[in-house]
Amino acid sequence: MLFFTQCFGAVLDLIHLRFQHYKAKRVFSAAGQLVCVVNPTHSLKYATTHCAAAQASTEQDILPPCHHHEAVHDPQLVPCTCPLFSCPWEGHLEVVVSHLRQTHRINILQGAEIVFLATDMHLPAPTDWIIMHSCLGHQFLLVLRKQEKYEGHPQFFATMMLIGTPTQANNFTYRLELNRNQRRLKWEATPRSILECVDSVISDGDCLVLNTSLAQLFSDNGSLAIGIAITTSKAHSSEAEM
Amino acid sequence: MLFFTQCFGAVLDLIHLRFQHYKAKRVFSAAGQLVCVVNPTHSLKYATTHCAAAQASTEQDILPPCHHHEAVHDPQLVPCTCPLFSCPWEGHLEVVVSHLRQTHRINILQGAEIVFLATDMHLPAPTDWIIMHSCLGHQFLLVLRKQEKYEGHPQFFATMMLIGTPTQANNFTYRLELNRNQRRLKWEATPRSILECVDSVISDGDCLVLNTSLAQLFSDNGSLAIGIAITTSKAHSSEAEM
Numbered sequence: 001m002l003f004f005t006q007c008f009g010a011v012l013d014l015i016h017l018r019f020q021h022y023k024a025k026r027v028f029s030a031a032g033q034l035v036c037v038v039n040p041t042h043s044l045k046y047a048t049t050h051c052a053a054a055q056a057s058t059e060q061d062i063l064p065p066c067h068h069h070e071a072v073h074d075p076q077l078v079p080c081t082c083p084l085f086s087c088p089w090e091g092h093l094e095v096v097v098s099h100l101r102q103t104h105r106i107n108i109l110q111g112a113e114i115v116f117l118a119t120d121m122h123l124p125a126p127t128d129w130i131i132m133h134s135c136l137g138h139q140f141l142l143v144l145r146k147q148e149k150y151e152g153h154p155q156f157f158a159t160m161m162l163i164g165t166p167t168q169a170n171n172f173t174y175r176l177e178l179n180r181n182q183r184r185l186k187w188e189a190t191p192r193s194i195l196e197c198v199d200s201v202i203s204d205g206d207c208l209v210l211n212t213s214l215a216q217l218f219s220d221n222g223s224l225a226i227g228i229a230i231t232t233s234k235a236h237s238s239e240a241e242m
Numbered sequence: 243m244l245f246f247t248q249c250f251g252a253v254l255d256l257i258h259l260r261f262q263h264y265k266a267k268r269v270f271s272a273a274g275q276l277v278c279v280v281n282p283t284h285s286l287k288y289a290t291t292h293c294a295a296a297q298a299s300t301e302q303d304i305l306p307p308c309h310h311h312e313a314v315h316d317p318q319l320v321p322c323t324c325p326l327f328s329c330p331w332e333g334h335l336e337v338v339v340s341h342l343r344q345t346h347r348i349n350i351l352q353g354a355e356i357v358f359l360a361t362d363m364h365l366p367a368p369t370d371w372i373i374m375h376s377c378l379g380h381q382f383l384l385v386l387r388k389q390e391k392y393e394g395h396p397q398f399f400a401t402m403m404l405i406g407t408p409t410q411a412n413n414f415t416y417r418l419e420l421n422r423n424q425r426r427l428k429w430e431a432t433p434r435s436i437l438e439c440v441d442s443v444i445s446d447g448d449c450l451v452l453n454t455s456l457a458q459l460f461s462d463n464g465s466l467a468i469g470i471a472i473t474t475s476k477a478h479s480s481e482a483e484m
Contacts (some may be wrong), residue, residue, distance in 0.1 A: 070298075153392050182415075182475075183448075184430040206425075207457030211397075213447030224411075233424075 027163040037117045038107075038144075040127045096163050096194065097139050100132060108139065116226045118144050121219050125154040126241050132163075135230050138189060140174070142228060143198055150228040156215050158187070158226060159198065165191040170233075177227040178218040185210075185218070190233065222235035253287065255369050267481070278361045280386075282369045321387075339381050342374060349391050350374040350381065358468040360386050367396040374405075377472050381405040382433060385440055390402060398457050400468060401430070401440065401449035408435040412475075417468040418450050420460040427452075427460070432475065 005105055009161055099105045109131060118129040129144040141161045150153045158176050162169040169191050176186045188209035192201050210218070218224055282293040320341035332343055342348045351373060358421045359369040372408050390396045400418050404411040411433045420427045441451055452460070460466055 150395050153395070182432050185427070185450075186426070186428040188426040190285055190424050205453050206459060207450075208427075209453055209456055211447050211451055214451055217448060 003174070012036065029239045037119060037130045038131050039188075040118065040120050040123050040129050040146075065195050093164065093194075097107060097132065100141070106132050106141075107132055108134055110134050111138070112231075113227065113229045116142055116144070116225065116228055118224045119222065121146070121156075121224050126214040131230060133160075133177075136172070136232060138168065138172070140172075140230060141194060143200075145198075145202055149203070154212055156208050156224075157202045157205075158210075158211075159201050160191045160228070160230075161196070161198060161201075162191045163194045166195065169193045173231050173233040174216070175227075175229045177229070178210075178224070179227065180218045180220065180225075183217060185214070191230075263310060269481075279361060280371045280373050281389075282360065282362050282365050282371050289379070307470050322341045335406065336434075338375065342383070348372055348374050348383075349450055350376055352376050352442070354378065354473075355471045358384055358386070358470055359478065360466045361464065361466070363388070363398075363457060363464050375402075375470060375472070378474060380410065380414070382414075382416070382472060383436060383440075386466075386468070389444065391445070396454055398452040398454075398466075399441050399444045399447075399449050400452075402433045402470070403435045403436045403440060403473075404433045408437065411435045415473050415475040417469075417473075418469070420452075420466070421464065422460045422467075427456070433472075 005114060006089060087103070091099060097108070101108060111133075112135045116129070116131060123146070124219065125146040125148045127146045129140050133140045133142055139162075141163060142158070143161070144156060144158045146154050146156050160174040160176070162172060172191055173188055174191050176187045185208075189206075192198075295350045329345070331345065331407060339350070343350060350354070354377045355374075356375060358371070367388040367390045369388045373384050375384055381404075383405060384400070385399060385403065386400045388396050388398050402418070404418040414433055415430055417434050418429045419447060427450075432450075434440075434448075453469060457466060
């Protein structure tokens with residue numbers, strides 16, 4: 001009986017995913033870009049102060065809550081920078097991608113231009129939407145976070161981090177684009193290195209910031225489509241070389 | 243003696259303006275665009291709830307405080323839509339520009355692409371920076387407002403209104419662009435008609451919205467340079483005709 005219930009649940013999930021994918025394709029059909037549906041994950045970091053009951057995540061069931069490493073003791077080791085969890089893992093930069101894929105089940109997409117379709121934008125803060133993006137020979141981590149910087153006023157923050165060093169990050173420019181109902185919002189910047197903390201990028205506000213009202217204007221049935229493009233920035237790389 | 247003091251004040255103002263203009267030209271020198279320095283004006287509308295002592299405006303001295311017209315009784319008449327003041331004036335659309343220029347001393351600039359340099363961004367909310375922009379045979383009103391939508395958390399809102407009807411407004415697209423320190427933020431939308439209320443556009447959040455931290459990232463010594471471009475939107479005009 002339990003087996004049939006689980007099967008039915010899986011079929012419902014597939015139908016829901018298919019519907020989200022169809023919606024995304026409809027929005028970005030002209031661009032012909034790869035669309036990736038990204039489901040939200042409630043952040044365990046904030047579980048002690050916020051009610052996590054509204055959101056059930058498979059990852060939450062797998063990973064035990066643990067303490068976050070504030071500093072890396074060995075300078076050659078990188079702590080797990082996945083913003084979803086307070087994860088005790090640390091390792092070399094080269095194995096961060098496989099750790100994020102295997103332990104945190106974060107998907108990785110190929111292509112210079114993709115569409116990130118974040119579902120269920122109405123879920124209460126704090127919530128994260130995360131994906132890895134592989135292009136131009138490097139891997140990037142896109143983080144969309146719903147957070148209450150000021151109590152009672154949730155905002156959306158989107159940023160891109162390079163899974164590499166700050167010097168490598170200076171060679172790239174990323175663009176996030178929202179486009180709906182004759183409105184367009186574009187944010188372009190140099191990605192930060194994953195060695196920097198995503199939390200500080202967001203608290204500094206050095207990223208794409210959306211109020212709830214703007215997010216609603218760009219959303220379609222509770223899903224927000226963000227076009228992502230990464231390019232090499234020759235100007236930045238020459239500055240880095242100086 | 244009073245005459246000499248006023249003359250000295252005027253000379254100081256000119257030096258300040260010249261300095262601001264030089265800064266703006268430095269920021270946008272490559273683009274070769276017309277730079278307009280826009281000084282802030284404290285909103286009289288909010289004078290009853292906020293302290294207006296921090297900002298002295300010549301316009302405030304000239305115009306007596308008065309009640310705002312909530313509705314237009316004669317459909318052919320437009321109330322004064324200048325967001326600076328609760329002004330009792332009403333008149334036909336054709337004379338709104340001359341009213342704004344003569345009574346409220348709002349400057350008007352020519353050109354498809356200009357740079358709006360808002361000075362003294364640190365001033366407390368509520369503060370407005372306003373200019374008129376003439377291009378493509380029409381006049382537009384650009385409003386940048388610093389407002390505390392949530393108490394203690396001032397935000398900046400920028401929008402463009404057409405001094406014309408909503409049908410005419412549908413024929414245009416405006417773009418606001420911030421560009422500094424390898425970061426770029428662009429907002430593109432159809433301008434609203436001046437017949438709609440600028441307050442409701444801002445309270446709906448249907449405009450470029452900046453947190454204080456983002457505004458600081460894009461500011462240079464307390465001045466924020468916003469590149470403005472207006473184009474005709476054929477797609478929108480064909481939609482309007484349908």
